[in-house]
Amino acid sequence: MRLSLLALSAALILQPAFADNISDLQKYLADTKTLAASFNQVVRNKNGKQEQSSGQFALQRPGKFKWSYSKPYQQDIISNGQSVWLYDVDLAQVTIKPIGKALDASPAAILTGSNNLAASYQLQNLPTRGGAEWVALTPKSKDGSFAQIRLGMVKGQLERMELDDHFNQTTTISLQQIQRNGGLNPAQFTFTPPAGTDIIRE
Template structure:
Protein backbone atom coordinates (compact mmCIF):
# COMPACT_ATOMS: atom_id res chain seq x y z
CA UNK A 1 0.00 0.00 0.00
CA UNK A 2 1.28 3.46 -0.91
CA UNK A 3 1.68 5.86 1.99
CA UNK A 4 1.11 9.58 1.61
CA UNK A 5 3.74 12.17 2.62
CA UNK A 6 1.91 12.93 5.86
CA UNK A 7 0.71 9.50 7.06
CA UNK A 8 -0.83 6.18 6.00
CA UNK A 9 -3.32 6.25 3.13
CA UNK A 10 -6.25 4.91 5.15
CA UNK A 11 -9.35 6.87 6.22
CA UNK A 12 -8.79 9.22 9.15
CA UNK A 13 -5.46 7.53 9.88
CA UNK A 14 -4.17 9.37 6.83
CA UNK A 15 -4.16 12.53 8.86
CA UNK A 16 -4.30 11.69 12.56
CA UNK A 17 -1.97 8.87 13.56
CA UNK A 18 -1.57 8.72 17.32
CA UNK A 19 1.71 8.66 19.18
CA UNK A 20 0.49 7.66 22.65
CA UNK A 21 3.24 6.36 24.89
CA UNK A 22 6.00 8.43 23.26
CA UNK A 23 7.88 10.39 25.90
CA UNK A 24 7.73 14.11 25.07
CA UNK A 25 11.15 15.67 24.65
CA UNK A 26 11.92 19.08 26.13
CA UNK A 27 14.87 21.42 25.99
CA UNK A 28 17.29 21.60 28.87
CA UNK A 29 16.52 24.38 31.31
CA UNK A 30 19.93 26.01 30.95
CA UNK A 31 19.77 29.58 29.58
CA UNK A 32 22.14 28.67 26.75
CA UNK A 33 19.78 25.99 25.48
CA UNK A 34 16.85 28.40 25.59
CA UNK A 35 18.86 30.98 23.62
CA UNK A 36 19.71 28.39 20.96
CA UNK A 37 16.07 27.45 20.58
CA UNK A 38 14.93 31.06 20.33
CA UNK A 39 17.62 32.03 17.81
CA UNK A 40 17.05 28.91 15.72
CA UNK A 41 13.29 29.33 15.51
CA UNK A 42 13.66 33.00 14.61
CA UNK A 43 16.05 32.12 11.78
CA UNK A 44 13.63 29.47 10.52
CA UNK A 45 10.75 31.95 10.58
CA UNK A 46 12.78 34.47 8.60
CA UNK A 47 13.71 31.84 6.02
CA UNK A 48 10.08 30.72 5.63
CA UNK A 49 8.99 34.29 4.97
CA UNK A 50 11.42 34.50 2.05
CA UNK A 51 10.35 31.23 0.37
CA UNK A 52 6.63 31.24 -0.47
CA UNK A 53 6.98 28.67 -3.26
CA UNK A 54 9.16 25.66 -3.99
CA UNK A 55 9.22 22.52 -6.10
CA UNK A 56 11.40 19.45 -6.33
CA UNK A 57 11.55 15.71 -5.89
CA UNK A 58 10.82 13.53 -2.89
CA UNK A 59 11.80 10.08 -1.64
CA UNK A 60 9.56 8.41 0.91
CA UNK A 61 10.19 5.47 3.23
CA UNK A 62 7.33 3.69 4.98
CA UNK A 63 7.42 1.87 8.33
CA UNK A 64 8.18 -1.47 6.67
CA UNK A 65 10.95 -0.06 4.51
CA UNK A 66 8.72 0.38 1.48
CA UNK A 67 9.97 3.10 -0.83
CA UNK A 68 8.20 5.49 -3.19
CA UNK A 69 9.16 8.69 -4.95
CA UNK A 70 7.85 11.49 -7.09
CA UNK A 71 7.65 15.26 -7.45
CA UNK A 72 6.17 17.95 -5.24
CA UNK A 73 5.22 21.61 -5.37
CA UNK A 74 4.40 23.98 -2.49
CA UNK A 75 2.75 27.39 -2.62
CA UNK A 76 2.18 29.00 0.74
CA UNK A 77 -0.20 29.54 2.31
CA UNK A 78 -1.93 26.19 2.20
CA UNK A 79 -1.19 24.70 -1.21
CA UNK A 80 0.80 21.55 -1.99
CA UNK A 81 0.88 18.79 -4.58
CA UNK A 82 2.62 15.41 -4.43
CA UNK A 83 2.66 13.31 -7.61
CA UNK A 84 3.86 9.73 -7.07
CA UNK A 85 5.80 8.02 -9.84
CA UNK A 86 4.24 5.09 -11.72
CA UNK A 87 3.00 2.52 -11.03
CA UNK A 88 1.40 4.42 -8.14
CA UNK A 89 -1.88 6.11 -9.12
CA UNK A 90 -1.79 8.43 -6.10
CA UNK A 91 -1.74 12.22 -5.94
CA UNK A 92 -2.00 14.34 -2.80
CA UNK A 93 -3.32 17.86 -3.39
CA UNK A 94 -4.15 20.70 -1.01
CA UNK A 95 -6.02 23.69 -2.40
CA UNK A 96 -5.53 25.76 0.74
CA UNK A 97 -8.58 24.48 2.58
CA UNK A 98 -8.68 20.71 2.13
CA UNK A 99 -6.16 17.94 1.52
CA UNK A 100 -7.34 15.52 -1.14
CA UNK A 101 -5.87 12.05 -1.60
CA UNK A 102 -6.61 11.11 -5.20
CA UNK A 103 -6.54 7.64 -6.76
CA UNK A 104 -6.33 8.17 -10.52
CA UNK A 105 -6.83 4.47 -11.23
CA UNK A 106 -10.08 4.16 -9.28
CA UNK A 107 -11.13 7.75 -10.01
CA UNK A 108 -11.81 8.40 -6.32
CA UNK A 109 -10.63 10.85 -3.69
CA UNK A 110 -10.73 11.40 0.06
CA UNK A 111 -10.88 14.93 1.44
CA UNK A 112 -9.76 16.22 4.86
CA UNK A 113 -9.57 19.71 6.40
CA UNK A 114 -6.04 21.05 6.02
CA UNK A 115 -6.21 22.59 9.51
CA UNK A 116 -6.39 19.09 11.03
CA UNK A 117 -3.29 17.73 9.31
CA UNK A 118 0.46 17.92 10.00
CA UNK A 119 0.84 19.49 6.57
CA UNK A 120 -0.62 22.68 8.03
CA UNK A 121 2.70 23.37 9.77
CA UNK A 122 4.57 23.12 6.48
CA UNK A 123 2.08 25.20 4.51
CA UNK A 124 1.46 28.22 6.74
CA UNK A 125 2.68 31.46 5.18
CA UNK A 126 4.65 31.97 8.38
CA UNK A 127 6.26 29.42 10.66
CA UNK A 128 3.74 30.00 13.44
CA UNK A 129 4.70 27.40 16.01
CA UNK A 130 3.50 27.92 19.56
CA UNK A 131 5.89 27.21 22.41
CA UNK A 132 3.68 24.40 23.68
CA UNK A 133 3.98 22.61 20.33
CA UNK A 134 7.79 22.59 20.38
CA UNK A 135 8.97 19.40 22.03
CA UNK A 136 12.64 19.61 21.09
CA UNK A 137 15.12 21.69 19.12
CA UNK A 138 18.62 20.45 18.37
CA UNK A 139 21.37 21.92 16.22
CA UNK A 140 24.38 20.14 14.72
CA UNK A 141 26.90 21.23 12.10
CA UNK A 142 24.78 19.76 9.32
CA UNK A 143 21.17 19.58 10.51
CA UNK A 144 18.73 21.52 12.64
CA UNK A 145 15.97 19.31 14.00
CA UNK A 146 12.62 20.51 15.37
CA UNK A 147 10.22 18.05 17.03
CA UNK A 148 6.58 19.15 17.16
CA UNK A 149 3.42 17.88 18.77
CA UNK A 150 0.06 19.66 19.00
CA UNK A 151 -3.17 17.83 19.81
CA UNK A 152 -5.27 20.61 18.34
CA UNK A 153 -3.55 20.31 14.96
CA UNK A 154 -2.88 16.60 14.47
CA UNK A 155 -3.93 14.72 17.57
CA UNK A 156 -1.19 12.88 19.42
CA UNK A 157 1.11 12.48 16.42
CA UNK A 158 4.71 13.64 16.55
CA UNK A 159 6.31 15.30 13.53
CA UNK A 160 10.05 15.86 13.23
CA UNK A 161 11.32 18.47 10.77
CA UNK A 162 14.95 18.58 9.63
CA UNK A 163 16.60 21.58 8.00
CA UNK A 164 20.11 22.32 6.78
CA UNK A 165 21.79 24.23 9.59
CA UNK A 166 23.53 26.72 7.32
CA UNK A 167 20.72 27.58 4.91
CA UNK A 168 17.60 26.41 6.83
CA UNK A 169 16.37 24.62 3.72
CA UNK A 170 13.84 21.90 4.54
CA UNK A 171 15.33 18.46 3.89
CA UNK A 172 13.13 15.88 5.64
CA UNK A 173 10.15 15.29 7.86
CA UNK A 174 9.12 12.18 9.78
CA UNK A 175 5.81 11.25 11.38
CA UNK A 176 5.60 8.61 14.10
CA UNK A 177 2.34 6.82 14.86
CA UNK A 178 0.87 5.09 17.91
CA UNK A 179 2.58 1.80 17.12
CA UNK A 180 5.97 3.47 16.81
CA UNK A 181 5.88 3.22 13.02
CA UNK A 182 7.56 6.00 11.09
CA UNK A 183 7.02 7.45 7.63
CA UNK A 184 9.83 9.71 6.42
CA UNK A 185 9.96 12.01 3.42
CA UNK A 186 13.21 13.53 2.10
CA UNK A 187 13.18 16.31 -0.49
CA UNK A 188 15.94 17.14 -2.98
CA UNK A 189 16.63 19.02 -6.21
CA UNK A 190 14.56 21.81 -4.67
CA UNK A 191 13.95 25.09 -6.48
CA UNK A 192 12.74 28.03 -4.40
CA UNK A 193 10.57 31.00 -5.36
CA UNK A 194 9.31 29.52 -8.62
CA UNK A 195 6.16 30.59 -10.46
CA UNK A 196 3.35 28.12 -9.67
CA UNK A 197 -0.20 28.47 -10.98
CA UNK A 198 -3.07 27.98 -8.53
CA UNK A 199 -4.54 25.51 -11.04
CA UNK A 200 -1.76 23.08 -10.13
CA UNK A 201 -3.39 22.68 -6.71
CA UNK A 202 -6.86 21.81 -7.90
CA UNK A 203 -8.54 18.62 -9.10
CA UNK A 204 -11.54 18.22 -11.34
CA UNK A 205 -13.92 16.83 -8.72
CA UNK A 206 -16.54 16.10 -11.36
CA UNK A 207 -14.24 13.40 -12.76
CA UNK A 208 -13.80 11.62 -9.39
CA UNK A 209 -16.05 9.98 -6.81
CA UNK A 210 -15.58 11.14 -3.24
CA UNK A 211 -15.11 8.30 -0.75
CA UNK A 212 -15.60 10.18 2.53
Protein backbone atom coordinates (compact mmCIF):
# COMPACT_ATOMS: atom_id res chain seq x y z
CA MET A 1 0.00 0.00 0.00
CA ARG A 2 2.82 2.34 0.92
CA LEU A 3 4.59 1.63 -2.36
CA SER A 4 1.39 2.33 -4.30
CA LEU A 5 0.99 5.69 -2.58
CA LEU A 6 4.61 6.55 -3.30
CA ALA A 7 4.18 5.65 -6.97
CA LEU A 8 1.03 7.76 -7.20
CA SER A 9 2.76 10.70 -5.52
CA ALA A 10 5.70 10.39 -7.91
CA ALA A 11 3.37 10.36 -10.90
CA LEU A 12 1.60 13.49 -9.70
CA ILE A 13 4.91 15.24 -9.10
CA LEU A 14 6.30 14.31 -12.51
CA GLN A 15 3.16 15.15 -14.49
CA PRO A 16 3.71 18.95 -14.63
CA ALA A 17 7.03 18.36 -16.40
CA PHE A 18 5.12 18.07 -19.66
CA ALA A 19 1.60 19.11 -18.70
CA ASP A 20 1.97 22.65 -20.08
CA ASN A 21 3.47 21.76 -23.46
CA ILE A 22 0.20 22.49 -25.28
CA SER A 23 -0.25 25.93 -23.73
CA ASP A 24 3.44 26.70 -24.34
CA LEU A 25 3.04 25.81 -28.02
CA GLN A 26 -0.14 27.85 -28.39
CA LYS A 27 1.50 30.87 -26.76
CA TYR A 28 4.55 30.46 -29.00
CA LEU A 29 2.38 30.49 -32.12
CA ALA A 30 0.28 33.41 -30.89
CA ASP A 31 3.42 35.48 -30.19
CA THR A 32 5.09 34.59 -33.50
CA LYS A 33 4.60 37.17 -36.25
CA THR A 34 7.48 36.14 -38.50
CA LEU A 35 9.83 33.17 -38.50
CA ALA A 36 12.81 32.24 -40.64
CA ALA A 37 15.24 29.31 -40.44
CA SER A 38 17.26 26.79 -42.36
CA PHE A 39 16.12 23.17 -42.16
CA ASN A 40 17.16 19.58 -42.70
CA GLN A 41 14.49 17.06 -43.67
CA VAL A 42 14.60 13.27 -43.57
CA VAL A 43 11.81 11.06 -44.94
CA ARG A 44 11.86 7.43 -43.75
CA ASN A 45 9.60 4.76 -45.18
CA LYS A 46 8.41 1.60 -43.43
CA ASN A 47 11.44 -0.32 -44.75
CA GLY A 48 13.90 2.16 -43.26
CA LYS A 49 14.89 3.78 -46.55
CA GLN A 50 15.72 7.46 -46.17
CA GLU A 51 15.58 10.52 -48.41
CA GLN A 52 17.28 13.68 -47.23
CA SER A 53 16.81 17.29 -48.27
CA SER A 54 17.59 20.73 -46.94
CA GLY A 55 16.78 24.36 -47.51
CA GLN A 56 15.41 27.54 -45.95
CA PHE A 57 12.00 28.85 -45.06
CA ALA A 58 10.41 32.12 -44.02
CA LEU A 59 6.87 32.87 -42.92
CA GLN A 60 4.72 35.80 -41.97
CA ARG A 61 1.50 35.14 -40.14
CA PRO A 62 -1.20 34.80 -41.20
CA GLY A 63 -0.85 32.67 -44.29
CA LYS A 64 2.33 33.87 -46.01
CA PHE A 65 5.40 31.70 -46.39
CA LYS A 66 8.24 30.58 -48.64
CA TRP A 67 9.58 27.04 -48.20
CA SER A 68 12.62 26.50 -50.44
CA TYR A 69 14.45 23.22 -51.00
CA SER A 70 18.02 23.65 -52.24
CA LYS A 71 19.18 20.01 -52.04
CA PRO A 72 18.91 17.53 -53.68
CA TYR A 73 16.59 19.44 -56.06
CA GLN A 74 15.64 23.10 -56.15
CA GLN A 75 11.95 23.54 -55.40
CA ASP A 76 9.96 26.44 -53.95
CA ILE A 77 6.59 26.44 -52.19
CA ILE A 78 5.29 30.00 -51.86
CA SER A 79 2.07 31.45 -50.47
CA ASN A 80 0.73 35.00 -50.44
CA GLY A 81 -2.07 34.01 -48.08
CA GLN A 82 -4.55 33.23 -50.87
CA SER A 83 -2.73 31.07 -53.41
CA VAL A 84 0.15 28.60 -53.21
CA TRP A 85 2.75 28.18 -55.95
CA LEU A 86 4.68 24.88 -56.15
CA TYR A 87 7.63 25.61 -58.42
CA ASP A 88 10.00 22.91 -59.69
CA VAL A 89 13.08 24.62 -61.13
CA ASP A 90 14.46 21.60 -63.02
CA LEU A 91 11.10 20.82 -64.64
CA ALA A 92 10.36 24.52 -65.28
CA GLN A 93 6.84 23.84 -63.99
CA VAL A 94 4.64 25.59 -61.45
CA THR A 95 1.39 24.33 -59.95
CA ILE A 96 -0.98 26.93 -58.51
CA LYS A 97 -3.54 25.96 -55.87
CA PRO A 98 -5.90 27.80 -53.51
CA ILE A 99 -4.25 27.94 -50.09
CA GLY A 100 -6.90 25.82 -48.34
CA LYS A 101 -6.57 23.00 -50.86
CA ALA A 102 -2.78 23.09 -50.90
CA LEU A 103 -1.84 23.11 -47.23
CA ASP A 104 -3.93 20.34 -45.70
CA ALA A 105 -2.51 19.54 -42.21
CA SER A 106 1.02 20.54 -43.18
CA PRO A 107 3.64 22.29 -41.01
CA ALA A 108 2.98 25.47 -42.98
CA ALA A 109 -0.72 25.32 -42.11
CA ILE A 110 0.09 24.93 -38.42
CA LEU A 111 2.73 27.66 -38.32
CA THR A 112 0.88 30.26 -40.42
CA GLY A 113 -2.77 29.47 -39.65
CA SER A 114 -5.14 29.98 -36.75
CA ASN A 115 -3.95 29.69 -33.15
CA ASN A 116 -7.00 27.54 -32.42
CA LEU A 117 -5.27 24.20 -32.92
CA ALA A 118 -7.96 22.37 -30.95
CA ALA A 119 -10.48 23.14 -33.69
CA SER A 120 -8.65 20.90 -36.17
CA TYR A 121 -6.53 18.60 -34.02
CA GLN A 122 -6.67 16.37 -30.98
CA LEU A 123 -3.82 17.70 -28.83
CA GLN A 124 -1.74 15.53 -26.53
CA ASN A 125 1.16 16.37 -24.23
CA LEU A 126 4.12 14.00 -24.66
CA PRO A 127 7.09 13.40 -22.36
CA THR A 128 10.44 15.06 -22.93
CA ARG A 129 12.45 13.29 -25.61
CA GLY A 130 15.84 14.19 -27.04
CA GLY A 131 15.95 17.39 -25.05
CA ALA A 132 12.67 18.66 -26.52
CA GLU A 133 9.17 19.13 -25.08
CA TRP A 134 6.66 17.51 -27.44
CA VAL A 135 3.04 18.01 -28.42
CA ALA A 136 1.20 15.50 -30.64
CA LEU A 137 -1.42 16.84 -33.07
CA THR A 138 -3.80 14.26 -34.53
CA PRO A 139 -6.04 15.70 -37.29
CA LYS A 140 -9.74 15.37 -36.56
CA SER A 141 -10.42 14.99 -40.28
CA LYS A 142 -9.42 11.62 -41.75
CA ASP A 143 -9.16 13.07 -45.25
CA GLY A 144 -5.78 14.76 -44.78
CA SER A 145 -2.31 13.60 -45.73
CA PHE A 146 -1.01 13.10 -42.20
CA ALA A 147 -2.04 10.72 -39.45
CA GLN A 148 -0.15 12.61 -36.73
CA ILE A 149 2.19 15.57 -36.35
CA ARG A 150 4.56 16.04 -33.41
CA LEU A 151 6.12 19.41 -32.61
CA GLY A 152 9.19 19.63 -30.37
CA MET A 153 10.21 22.78 -28.52
CA VAL A 154 13.65 23.38 -27.01
CA LYS A 155 13.97 26.19 -24.45
CA GLY A 156 10.75 27.76 -25.69
CA GLN A 157 11.71 27.64 -29.38
CA LEU A 158 10.18 25.34 -31.98
CA GLU A 159 13.08 23.29 -33.36
CA ARG A 160 11.70 19.92 -34.49
CA MET A 161 8.74 18.51 -36.38
CA GLU A 162 7.78 14.90 -37.04
CA LEU A 163 5.00 13.98 -39.47
CA ASP A 164 3.50 10.50 -39.91
CA ASP A 165 1.55 10.03 -43.13
CA HIS A 166 -0.93 7.33 -44.10
CA PHE A 167 1.73 5.42 -46.07
CA ASN A 168 3.81 4.56 -42.98
CA GLN A 169 6.35 7.26 -43.79
CA THR A 170 7.75 9.64 -41.18
CA THR A 171 9.15 13.04 -42.13
CA THR A 172 11.52 14.59 -39.59
CA ILE A 173 12.37 18.29 -39.88
CA SER A 174 15.00 19.99 -37.74
CA LEU A 175 15.42 23.77 -37.71
CA GLN A 176 18.63 25.77 -37.35
CA GLN A 177 19.62 29.46 -37.45
CA ILE A 178 16.14 30.42 -36.25
CA GLN A 179 15.15 34.08 -36.45
CA ARG A 180 11.83 34.93 -34.85
CA ASN A 181 9.88 38.17 -35.19
CA GLY A 182 12.54 39.81 -37.31
CA GLY A 183 12.05 41.88 -40.45
CA LEU A 184 11.32 39.98 -43.68
CA ASN A 185 11.09 41.09 -47.29
CA PRO A 186 7.38 40.82 -48.21
CA ALA A 187 8.25 40.38 -51.90
CA GLN A 188 9.36 36.80 -51.25
CA PHE A 189 5.76 35.79 -50.50
CA THR A 190 4.59 36.17 -54.08
CA PHE A 191 5.72 34.50 -57.28
CA THR A 192 5.89 35.40 -60.96
CA PRO A 193 6.66 32.36 -63.15
CA PRO A 194 9.75 32.84 -65.34
CA ALA A 195 9.18 32.95 -69.08
CA GLY A 196 8.71 29.47 -70.53
CA THR A 197 7.43 27.94 -67.31
CA ASP A 198 4.58 25.43 -67.66
CA ILE A 199 1.66 26.56 -65.49
CA ILE A 200 -0.84 24.11 -63.98
CA ARG A 201 -3.85 25.40 -62.07
CA GLU A 202 -5.82 23.26 -59.65
